[in-house]
Amino acid sequence: MVIELTVFDILDILGTMAFTISGALSAMNRRLDLFGIFIIAFVTSVGGGTVRDVLIGQTPVVWMQNTTTIYLISLVTLFAIVFRNKLDYLKKSVFLFDTIGLGIFTITGVETGIRAGLDPIVSVALGTITGCFGGVIRDILCNEIPVIFRKEIYATVTIVGGICFMFMYSIGLDMTLTYIATTLLIIVIRLLVVTYQITLPSFTVKNPNID
Template identity: 70%
Template sequence: MNKKFDVFGIFIIAFVTAIGGGTLRDILIGNTPVSWMQHTMSIYLIGVITSLSIIFRNKLNYLKKSLFLFDTIGLGIFTITGVEAGIQAGLLPIISIALGTMTGCFGGVIRDILCTEIPVVFRKEIYATASIAGGVCFMTLHTLTIPITIIYVSTIALIIVIRLIVVKYKISLPYFDIQNKE
């Protein structure tokens, strides 16, 4: 099954995937105008990366491992910005962790909805679980007043390790069939 998109659609989907999680985070806590409207650097960066991906799309397979790593580092960074935003807004630890996970995963959820697929994060990979673990790690170290650089590195490292283990040993969460209501 293939889906056809024109160039414009591909750029939009790339942007939405990249900024969707942070946008949801900002909207939920009332941090408006949302971040990407104030830091255009990220927009140019996404534009360049998407352009390169389209130009070199036939060679992306060779980069699969690097892409997995970049994607996971991105998940870590997004998770961190979400947890930090929650802490700054004075929210409870469990809410801050949820905010981190949403920041990390929601972009992919919107991407899948736009492609009319059931979000992959609800079905496969322990993507969100790695983000939650990272958020718990961040909150715990933050409570212990560990220096922030160490917290950043530990959180991202933990997320990378979890994803590597999950992919290597093909671990998945237990499944359930949801019967269609019709």
């Protein structure tokens, strides 16, 4: 049996691994037990795609139809636990992988929306959900305000990338080019944003006791 992996499959695997490591590290920071670490890693990795599949009614959700994902996440979680103190040195790599995952998963989500016949703007929203909601669920389970709402223009980058994808798709450019270009765009913007500490404005209310 020969398994043929496309560039996209390889990127997808890298993205899954990166999100798994980021989830496992978050869980260890909060002193969760072995199972807690595994489930937070799992949820960070598959959460975005799961919410996407449920919202458009594509069930059973994707990770239930391909056990490779479960085995991959289990192995990477064990790896993260064993090398937890070494991973500090890998901090920048984790951030890089996380950003790669964000780029790939966003574009996968947008494309899923197009294939399901949804409106372009809805497809862009699906991309954002696929890219970001794994992290949102991770933060909710860890009892924090989701980090994407607070810094680093995390989600905004996915909207920009999604809109570019829709544009390139609508004028009929080569799909492989479109995939790679928009994924790279998301990655580059996010790297720039974090390097130069660009933030979106937040707005304060004078008398903040409204609700």
